[in-house]
Amino acid sequence: MKAFLLVFLGGGLGSALRYLIQRLYNTSTWPLGTMLVNILGCLIIGFVAGYLIKTEKYSISLNLLVISGFCGGFTTFSSFGLEGVKMLQAQAYWQFLGYTLLSLCLGYLAVGVGLFIMKVSY
Incomplete structure (x- = not known):
């Protein structure tokens, strides 16, 4: 139960802060706010993961609280x-390249498919 509450608290704080930054920027x-959130989130998760290691x-x-919840x-x-x-x-360069390209391309594709299914466009 403690674990659930820590993730819940961190996630709520992270979501609320993301909303504020996106509204402002x-x-x-x-989408400067979204870009700032993504970069700041990477900085935070890198710092906290490094600290924990x-x-x-x-x-x-x-x-x-911070990695699973807030970030x-x-x-x-x-x-x-x-x-x-x-x-x-880990010098897994091909794995990195595949993971990055697949995540980005399939992510964009999935957003497009979702919008197409809902008959919405930007």
């Missing part, structure tokens, strides 16, 4: 970034 011509007192609570609610792009960097550090 997104324009009709450029370096410290001798690994905190599952901090992991749940998950703030942006899933941060998880994508962390996974890609892990592949690069």
Whole structure:
């Protein structure tokens, strides 16, 4: 139950902050707020993951609150970034390239298919 509450609290805070940043910085011509959220989420998840790896007192609570909760609610792009960097550090270059290209291309395709099914366009 504690784990659920930590993820719930972090996710709610991350989602609310994402909403505020997007409202402040997104324009009709450029989603600056979304880009800022994605980059900031990557920075946060990298910092916290690095901290958890370096410290001798690994905190599952901090992991749940910040990585799963806050970053998950703030942006899933941060998880994508962390996974890609892990592949690069493991020198799994082809895996990284495939993962990145497939995630981006299939993600865009899925958004397009969803919009097509709903008969909506931007």
